[in-house]
Amino acid sequence: MPDLIERLATLTRDLVALDSRSFVSNVPIATRIESELLGFEVERLDYLDAHGVAKRVLVAHRGGPGGIAFSGHMDTVPDTGWRDDAWSGRIDADGLLHGLGSTDMKGPVAAAIVAAQDLPTAVPVSLLLTTDEESTKQGARIIARQSALVRLAAPWGIVVVEPTSLRPVRGHRASIAFTCVATGVQAHSASGEGRNANWNLIPFLAEMKTVFERLRTDTALQDADYVPPFSDFNVIIDNHGAAFNVTVPIATARIKFRYSAKIDPALVRDAVRVAAARCDITVTEAEEGRPPELPPDHPLVCLCVDVTGQSATTVPFGTDASELQVIASCVVLGPSDIAVAHKPGEAVRLSHLAAAVPVFQALAMRAAPHNPKGDVT
Incomplete structure (x- = not known):
């Protein structure tokens, strides 16, 4: 566990330190994330947003087709109201990491990356890493419409790792x-x-x-x-x-x-x-795309409920699932609490990120037998 905490702390701190507010380029943070994806096939999709700012989304995959794709966004809201350094990545003695986007959602992205890294190489797993989620959701649309790798990976289900306190969210507005x-x-x-x-x-x-x-x-x-x-x-x-x-x-x-x-x-x-x-x-x-919502008895929802031990719910906020649902069924499930997001003093507890890693790995392992059509083989 100490090694896991240290890896999560290092990666989350590095991501928080890189300014990726939606109106600036996210290419530096995409480059830092790509350095973590050794052993994965990686697809870069570059575009200019409506203001001519260079943006990049990443699709990474390892293993055969099917399985779970973990999705998260690299951009953050503006630093409105912050009085201290919004990009410090400062860690308190009790393991609380401070910084803009630490909860929403650089910490959860770090947890998904670490979980994917430590899976057996034969287990199919994908990462769909977007940007502009906080503004236009253009990054998710680019992946849904243009990614050749995601079509080859053909994930059975997508887990959007927004902060939900690890409670499965089966639908949102x-x-x-x-x-x-x-x-x-x-x-x-x-x-x-x-x-x-x-x-x-x-x-x-x-x-x-x-x-x-x-x-x-x-x-x-x-x-x-x-x-x-x-x-x-x-x-x-x-x-x-x-x-x-x-x-x-x-x-x-x-x-x-x-x-x-x-x-x-x-x-x-x-x-x-x-x-x-x-x-x-x-x-x-x-x-945006239509509101994503799965029935309570959907296989992906049931898997997430079984692994987490928490009942599925719905939430009023939105995620990239509204655009990514055309690829595969989506559940939103991630560490930390959305209530601390979009506020000055945003912070994430490293122990919460560490608790998400085995959950993500269990989802990937349990979903591994599913082929691209969703049948059990």
Whole structure:
């Protein structure tokens, strides 16, 4: 165990020390991870994100086809609110490793890599290592659409190692991001010559509040299998730095709508589009894959329940499973607690990472007899 803790500490600390916020290049962290993948066939998939930033995702495989693929993302949220060094990787005397992304999800990624390294070489195992999960999920889409190695590996199931306190998550919500833009004419507000874009945006947002309230109150639009049962419909507003004595030339509302598999998003999508047309608002939409959700008796869910001894659940947040589910069935299961993610002072307990390693290995060993069609051989 001390050797395992030390390996996990070294790798997690190295990953945390590399700044991989979604708006910067993740190539350095991908290079560090690839150095751990000796003995694996490795496929690099490089791309430029929408802002022209170089990104890289990795697919690694060892053994024959089938088995389990472990998936995690390399990027992090911004370091908003941090007062100390967000990339220190500092380890307390009690084994708590501090740093941005330590829980979500560089520590769990390190645990998956170490678990895969120590498996017998004949056991089929894959690693699907993405980026841009915290923003667009483009990395997962690149793997799903372009990876030749993942098609050859043909995993029977995918375990997304997001922090769940090692409780299997059989389903989660997915999202549609609406970017709603009103345009005006910029001028000194006292001149009477300008047109403030907010006067178009405000009535649109009033209609969106009605949608928000209906999602909270109409049980026909809710899913009792989730906590909370209602879909998220969250708005942020941006006047792009306009001063208060200027008629606003551009006003943007960004709305994130999260929904589960039982909810038809058409009602919300149509409500946004109709209100936008009425208020002269331009709307663009960025939609993830359908919400991934497996039944409680699915073989992958049952395997994860059996190995962990914990019942399966659902969660309101999203993961790369919304994009990776086209490759194979997905369960979300990883060490640490999502409640500490996306916060200043994020940290992960090394003993929790160490506890995940035998769990991941047991999943891979138990899934090994499954061929690419999912039959037991």
